[in-house]
Each structure stands twice: as structure tokens, then as C-alpha cells.
Amino acid sequence: MNGVKRPLTMKDIAKMAGVSTATVSRILNHNGRYSKETESRVKKLIEENNYVIDQTAKGLRKKYLETVGIIVPDITNPHFAKLVLNIQTSLFQRGYSSIIGNTNENLSLEEEHVHSLKAQHVCGFIMISTKRYHQSLRRFPTVYLDRPARGGEKEDITIESDNYKGGYLAGKQLGIASCKRLAIIRTNSNDCNQDSRKEGFLKALSEAGIPEEKVDVLDIGDALIQSAYSRIREEMRNGFLYDGLFCTTDTLATGVYTALREGNIKVPEEVKIVGFDDCDLAFTTGPGLTSVHQDVGKMAELAVDALVRRLTGEPLSSTHFYLPVYLSVRASTD
Template sequence: MTKAKNIKDIAKLANVSAATVSRVINQNGRYSKETEQRVKRIIKEHNYIPNMSAKGLRTNQTFVIGVIVPDITNNHFASLVLKLETGLFKHGYSCLICNTNESRELEQKHMKSLSAQNVSGIIVISGMQDYPELNDLPIVYVDRPSKDMRSNRAMIESDNERGGYLATEELIKAGCKQIAILKCLYNDPNQVLRYEGFKRALAAYGIAEDTPLSEDLSEVSFDAAYNKVKSLLDRKANFDSLMCTTDTLAAGAVIALRENGLEVPRDKLVTGFDDCQIAEVCGPGITSVHQDVDEMAKLATRLLLDMINKKELDQLYYKLPVSLTIRSSTTKL
């Protein structure tokens, strides 16, 4: 079978016009469901990939989406980027992924570079600031709040305060009363909200916050958590559990406890946040707050494409619900 090389070949095989094939590819409507299915089947059978460069010249679009991510090695962010890239590719868009290493300066440079390259839109994951100066560029802010809200801006975040409450409540219900918290409040509203949830849960159950056990780290990293827990143990701090505001911090805490002769959950209970792969495999399995990364990616993709295509959005702000994935780290032996 001779492979179809262009839209005209696809149109001939599908017994429709080249214009109809183009509308199916671009999802512009004015075709029947049967026609859409037939055209898509033929495109798939022939492994046909539209010439996006030529299309870009006609429409003044690059069909490239910039994705700003603070730490691509972080399991939560890596999973989100992968799902975004997969979803956007299905709609004919490639991704230009820019890692900022949590640097405000590097984030700014990436944003200017993406704008200069005339990308079709940008998804900013856990950005450190807003970009109102990029007036005409569709932007979706994901995972951290933004004040830059207008018709070509959208915001998606998880219910972080609720997540902090659920993780802390799980420890309290397991009988814990001296609960330490590992957090990193520097320039991260999500961490602040998770801490607020922690405090609300303590208050709801009549437990006073033990300030010496409220540890604020300089960064979200395995080493930072490991060293902080080691410091707590060295000074003989009295705690029966740890609420960690990310799974990375929880993993560092579990390893530090183990290397000092303490096992989870036999000696201490631990919770994390994000419910990524590290929570499944670290130690006995870490109870963690689950963020709906699938829905976050699907929603971000839909909103960005709608803005690119000049469609009016029903709403600009979304707060996604969270849940708690229970594992052995909070089951007292």
C-alpha cells in the first residue's frame, strides 16, 4: 500500500475534499461524525503527520507551546509535564520545555525567550511571578496561584489547604500528638496553604502547635529534609510523627529516621504530599495527599487551546479537589 504523503492523498482515500481533511485535523467543525472517524482512521493507518511549518506560515502560529517547570527531576512536575506534552501532541502542538531550577531570574529569561520565539502559548508550572507584560500571549498558570487574570489567562491549582488538613488529621486519628512539620514557605503559596491546613487540623482536634517542631527548610529537596530530621534527632526533639509538605521531603525524612535506628511506622508516622511514585516505593509506602495530575493536564491543555483559538472561557480559575492515599507509613504497629 502506497503511503499518503499529503492532505490531497488523505482526501482522495477518504473520498472527501482536502478542505474537509484540513477541518478535521484542525477540529474546525462542519463535518459529520462519520467523516471525522473515516479521515482520522486513514490518517492513523498511513502514519500521516501534518506539515505544521507550512500551516504555521498560513496561520501565523508556530504550533509550539512553551512549558515552564521549576524542577524537571521532581516526580510530581515530571509527571505533569509528560501528560501535558502527550495531550498537546495529540492536537498537533510540540512542547518547548524550560527548567528554571526554582530561579526567578532564569524563569524571566525563559519567558522572554519563549515570547521572542513566537510560541502559540505558555503553560507556567509553579511559576515564581506573573507576566502581565505579555499581553497577547495565552498563558495558563498551573499549581501556584496567580493574580494575572484576564481573558487570555487561566489558573489551575489543587486544594492545598484541604490537603494539609487531611494529612495532619490522618496522623491525629492514628494517635499522634507531637506532630513535627517539614515545609518550605519561601516564595511558595502552596506550601503556605498546606501549612494553614496543618494548623487548622491541630486546632480542630484541640492540639497546640509545638513551635520547635515547625521546621522551615531553605529548599524542597531530599537532602534538606534528611538533614533537618537528623538535626531534630540530634537535639532529642520529642515528636511522634512528621507531616511533610511534599513527597520528596517525606522520603528524606524516612531515610534519616531509618539511618538513626528508627523505623516507619513502628517508631514514627509520616505523611507526604503529591502522591507521586516516590511515595509508593519509599520505605513501607508513604501516606500522601493525591493531586489529580491527569485532570490538571487535561484542563490546562483544553484551556490553552481554547484561548489560542479565540474561544471564550466559561471560567478562568479552577481549584481541583484532593484526596488522601493511605499507605503503611500511618498505620501504627
């Protein structure tokens, strides 16, 4: 399109793609009645030519896409950031816009977001909730992700990873590695999936002949890298006791790693570590972190599918989904 000085119009895009302007409009509005092939051709042209939708051509499009509210406890946690990115992408493919309310695990802020987004007419919620259930969202299209709706009703949709199994796999791994002095590093900012992970872990250890009393539990106030780092630095002042650690999130594991590295304690030679989430941090940390893999892509897809079914009145096969997990084994337990 060299030589074209005026901004591109929908007509230009239609001409380039060899389709009608109405087809381009339908594609922009996710409005059906076009082939996948046409859609991808048109979208490619839009992308390549930096075509900007003409805001004044209102007659040609809906006022705006229907919008879903996403509630998330902490976007600085790479696991949640990736999960939210997947949700947004999947929603957009299904023809929904989305906006994010970040709660910082703060109950009042979560309330405020729910209230404010509802007042702004979002059509539904995908909710990683600190509060765990919102009475005000009773019968409002809502999917509870990662943390089941507590005190909710039968028809509330929950999607979560098999956290118990994840903890169990972590315990097996440290048991096989013959660790003797073990600790769980966990956050006490939410009770549900943290408890299941701990229970699964203890079950595997008891099978390996290690009783619960032999396993210390270090509760960190939140799941921040910095908080785990500070706590382990503190522990190290009296000499570091452990040779096996199960960190219930990769962020906690990363804080632990950083503190051990500064104290010249070698992973995995002196301390073996298993994380949970298998997010970018597990891959980039050195040496690589063995971590329980959660399938955030599948999680997002399921959540969006369930929400869209609620919105369109299509039936759901179930209201409670458990996603399988597996262990990504890397150098930290080798």
C-alpha cells in the same frame, strides 16, 4: 514490510492503511477531517514501521507545529516531571508541540526563559511560576498552574489543587493516629500552596484539640530530597523529638524517610508520616508513604484545555479552577 530496503514514504504508509496520502499528511499535521479509527490505524502503522517523516516533503505539511512554552521549577521533582509529561502528551494530542524551560526556582532564569521563548514565537505558556506573575505576559495566552498569578488580573487563568483541604486531610490522619509531638516539614521556596497546606493542617489539629503552638515548623530551603535528608540527620543528633510529621511534598518526605532509616527509627511504629503529591516516590518508598493525592492527569488536561480555548478564542467557564484531592493511605501512618 520485510524486504523493503528503501526508507518508507508517506505513500507506503497510505497504501498499507488503505487511505490517501493526503489523509496521512492531515493526520501527521493534526489537521482534522479524518475519523478517530483511521487516525489510530495510521499512527499504529507509523509506529510499527518506524516511519520517519520526510523532511524534504515540505509541501505536504506545515513548517512546524505551533509550540507552547512550559515553565517548570524543577524537573528532578517526580511530581513536576509527571505533570509536565502529562501536559506534553495532552498538548500533542491537541496538535501542539511544546518545549520546557526548567527554572530551578530561580527568578532570573525564569525571566530569561520567558523572554527567550517569547522571542522564539511560542503561541502560549503553561507556567508553574516561581515569580508568580509576568507583566510581559499580560494578555498573552498563559495558564498559571499550581501557583496562582499574584498581582495579575481577573482574566488570568489559574489552576490549582485544593491545598488547604489536602493539609486538612493530613492533619486528620495524624490526629486519628494519636500523634503527640508534631512537626510540619515544608519548603520556603514558594509561599502560596505551602501556606494553604499548613493552614489546613493546623485547622484539623485544632479540631482535635492540638493548638498551633504545639506544632513545630521546620523550614527547608528547597524541596530537594537531599536537603530534607540533611536537615533531619541534623535534628537526630539531639535525639528525634517527633512522632508525627506532615511533609508538604513527597520529595521532602522521602528525604526524611531516608534519614530515619539510617538512624534506625521505625516508620510507622515510632514516627508516622504524611506526604503531599502522591507521586511515584510515595508508592516506591518502603514502607509505602501515605500522601495527599494530586490529580496531575486532570491538572494537565484542564491546563491544556484552558490554554487552547484562549488560543482559539473559545469561551472559558471560569478562570480559577480548584482540583479536589484525597488521601492515599499507605503503611507510613498505619
